[in-house]
Amino acid sequence: EAGVAQSPRYKIIEKRQSVAFWCNPISGHATLYWYQQILGQGPKLLIQFQNNGVVDDSQLPKDRFSAERLKGVDSTLKIQPAKLEDSAVYLCASSVTGTGDVSDTQYFGPGTRLTVL
């Protein structure tokens, strides 16, 4: 079974530029998560999708971050414009359901390391 795929793996941009990340979850997983992990900290949830609907985006800085999962499969996360403090690893995860039980076990992709100069 293929895991969660993410691209690119690394991205370096200058502040005020735009950037987009892509995630393809495990086949059949209805729930998709985007996390931001700043160096030395645990991952912080940015947005959770259930199929193509948003379940939780309470910690997404909506003035600059946007995410979509149009067909309920893969997803993109965009930052526009980027700030220095956006430098982090952006992790995508998926789970079978969002029900909180064992079927909600999250599987993570390798992440995209973003550096904003």
Place this chain on the structure above:
Amino acid sequence: GIQVEQSPPDLILQEGANSTLRCNFSDSVNNLQWFHQNPWGQLINLFYIPSGTKQNGRLSATTVATERYSLLYISSSQTTDSGVYFCKAGTYKYIFGTGTRLKVLA
């Protein structure tokens, strides 16, 4: 919201030693997972364990939900166990703990 704290923050072991990592959470949870983040940044599932005890090789975990803590045991540690161990806990909304950074010396 729920608070998740892990201890110790850092741990250095000699190869072959045993260790216990702790995760405390401030509210009842329906989901608790332990992850290992390897030096390349990949988060790897270790256990889904909202209650009870599980074992997988040299690793085992116990969650005492009524007392709001979970323990991860690593026995006969190996250098490949190095990295950061996170617990993630919550009920529909989940929070990652602060992590325990483990270094195993050869």
